[in-house]
Amino acid sequence: MIPASPGGTWGELASSLKQSLDYDQLTNCMRCGFCLPACPTFRETGIEAESPRGRIALMKAVADGLMDPDAAFETQMNHCLGCRACEPACPADVKYGQLLEQARSSIEMHTKTHRWWVKTLRKAAFDGMFPHQGRMRLLGGALQLYQRSGLRKLVRGAGLMRLFPAPMREMEAILPDAAYKGVVEQIGAFHPAKGDRIATVGLFRGCIMDVLFTETNKHTVELLNEAGFDVVIPDAQNCCGALHAHSGEQEGAKSLARRNISAFEAAGVDWIVSNAGGCGALLVEYDHLLHDDPQWSGGAAWFAKRAVDVSKLLVEHGLLQASVQTAVPVGTQGAATARVGASDIGSTASSPAGGEVLAADPGRRGSCGGSNGATPPAAAVEMVRITYQDSCHLRNVMRSSDAPRTLMRSVANAEFIELAESDRCCGSAGIYNLTQPEMAGQILDHKMEQVKRTNAYYLLTSNPGCLLQMKLGIEKHGMSGDMQAVHLVDFLHERICVR
Numbered sequence: 029m030i031p032a033s034p035g036g037t038w039g040e041l042a043s044s045l046k047q048s049l050d051y052d053q054l055t056n057c058m059r060c061g062f063c064l065p066a067c068p069t070f071r072e073t074g075i076e077a078e079s080p081r082g083r084i085a086l087m088k089a090v091a092d093g094l095m096d097p098d099a100a101f102e103t104q105m106n107h108c109l110g111c112r113a114c115e116p117a118c119p120a121d122v123k124y125g126q127l128l129e130q131a132r133s134s135i136e137m138h139t140k141t142h143r144w145w146v147k148t149l150r151k152a153a154f155d156g157m158f159p160h161q162g163r164m165r166l167l168g169g170a171l172q173l174y175q176r177s178g179l180r181k182l183v184r185g186a187g188l189m190r191l192f193p194a195p196m197r198e199m200e201a202i203l204p205d206a207a208y209k210g211v212v213e214q215i216g217a218f219h220p221a222k223g224d225r226i227a228t229v230g231l232f233r234g235c236i237m238d239v240l241f242t243e244t245n246k247h248t249v250e251l252l253n254e255a256g257f258d259v260v261i262p263d264a265q266n267c268c269g270a271l272h273a274h275s276g277e278q279e280g281a282k283s284l285a286r287r288n289i290s291a292f293e294a295a296g297v298d299w300i301v302s303n304a305g306g307c308g309a310l311l312v313e314y315d316h317l318l319h320d321d322p323q324w325s326g327g328a329a330w331f332a333k334r335a336v337d338v339s340k341l342l343v344e345h346g347l348l349q350a351s352v353q354t355a356v357p358v359g360t361q362g363a364a365t366a367r368v369g370a371s372d373i374g375s376t377a378s379s380p381a382g383g384e385v386l387a388a389d390p391g392r393r394g395s396c397g398g399s400n401g402a403t404p405p406a407a408a409v410e411m412v413r414i415t416y417q418d419s420c421h422l423r424n425v426m427r428s429s430d431a432p433r434t435l436m437r438s439v440a441n442a443e444f445i446e447l448a449e450s451d452r453c454c455g456s457a458g459i460y461n462l463t464q465p466e467m468a469g470q471i472l473d474h475k476m477e478q479v480k481r482t483n484a485y486y487l488l489t490s491n492p493g494c495l496l497q498m499k500l501g502i503e504k505h506g507m508s509g510d511m512q513a514v515h516l517v518d519f520l521h522e523r524i525c526v527r
């Protein structure tokens with residue numbers, strides 16, 4: 029047992045934790061240990077305190093007044109990836125993620141141990157950037173300038189990157205091309221369904237997604253249109269608040285959630301679609317985030333019920349018959365058809381006749397909203413081997429691991445290989461790879477050992493953080509010539525829309 033420290037900062041933290049931790053959840057844990065093998069930090073260290081059970085025991089000891097928290101307590105909470113792989117493994121349904129957020133929220137109010145650059149970066153990002161769309165656009169513009177003007181070459185050539193901590197240097201090296209204009213600025217806010225309309229969906233465009241992965245947002249719109257959805261992109265939406273919530277900035281997360289609820293309610297949408305597991309996982313938990321706010325709890329429940337990942341919406345509610353077979357695998361004849369789509373569409377939308385999957389209109393084949401349908405690029409028609417790294421939050425919180433696989437298996441000319449331990453976190457975990465680089469690097473190395481074994485060309489994933497981490501892994505392990513990390517939506521778009 030960690031000895032109690034007298035009063036001061038630790039004493040304040042202890043009081044704060046006693047107030048914020050949900051005691052029912054702490055006592056729900058029956059110490060069975062089923063969660064241990066699922067936990068990446070326990071697997072890496074074998075230390076009980078680095079496991080879900082160990083962390084819950086530490087929190088309960090503080091709540092019971094048996095110990096005051098200290099630096100070691102903080103370290104254990106900070107070492108947790110927040111991947112929530114422990115939750116599906118738990119027979120007692122302990123809401124570990126909620127306990128972690130409560131603990132981190134208290135720590136954030138009283139900590140004295142953050143490194144200076146972590147503190148500075150957090151403050152700048154959480155308060156100064158993410159909540160402000162205009163500033164995110166400016167950041168995108170500045171990054172675009174840096175990347176395309178030759179400045180990057182100059183900075184690297186002069187060795188100036190050495191002034192930054194290693195995790196930031198590594199991240200800079202794999203950042204995709206940034207954009208000054210986001211999805212709305214580039215293609216507008218409303219996009220009608222192709223053919224019969226099933227429902228109206230609101231695209232959650234994200235903050236980092238819309239600066240660094242604007243093309244993925246555009247491709248998401250086109251796939252949704254192809255699958256029969258009107259798409260609106262409410263302009264008043266903002267960052268989801270996930271990074272805030274996972275880092276203990278609860279009030280910041282709540283304020284962002286309120287603004288998103290207003291924006292999507294005003295748009296009158298049937299579904300709210302996310303293409304980033306990390307964002308989506310908070311969107312479906314807005315009801316929990318705002319459960320004690322009488323003014324907003326109703327709106328939060330409305331929002332959470334409608335939030336869904338794009339892959340799940342396409343598979344379970346969409347109508348998408350993708351005639352993606354534009355090239356013939358060696359040794360076969362004729363064109364096959366890959367079907368992705370499904371049947372019942374819930375109470376908020378009308379069902380197509382007989383629940384049949386609609387055929388794509390030959391008149392619009394190859395368009396998918398933007399492509400001219402001309403000769404497909406070789407990359408879109410060659411037989412490829414693909415594999416998939418789960419986004420932890422998509423899998424463990426949104427409980428959506430089947431839908432991405434259904435989509436990947438439906439694509440012609442693509443051989444899907446399951447990645448061993450794809451359900452284990454890649455080490456990205458929001459900004460974990462920046463704040464806990466040693467553990468993140470260790471986890472990534474083990475991940476890449478498994479990735480190598482697949483011999484896949486495309487390593488697909490469904491979250492920007494995971495995607496950047498996979499790009500980093502490919503780079504660090506010298507696999508750039510043999511493999512590409514790509515968002516699942518971009519891969520589907522290439523195979524379905526570009527033909």
Ligand code: SF4
Nearest residue numbers: 067108109111112114
């Ligand atoms: S959230 Fe992930 S890292 Fe944290 S205790 Fe659960 S399984 Fe372990």
Ligand code: SF4
Nearest residue numbers: 057058060061063118
């Ligand atoms: S599986 Fe659940 S009940 Fe069992 S030790 Fe882990 S958190 Fe506690």
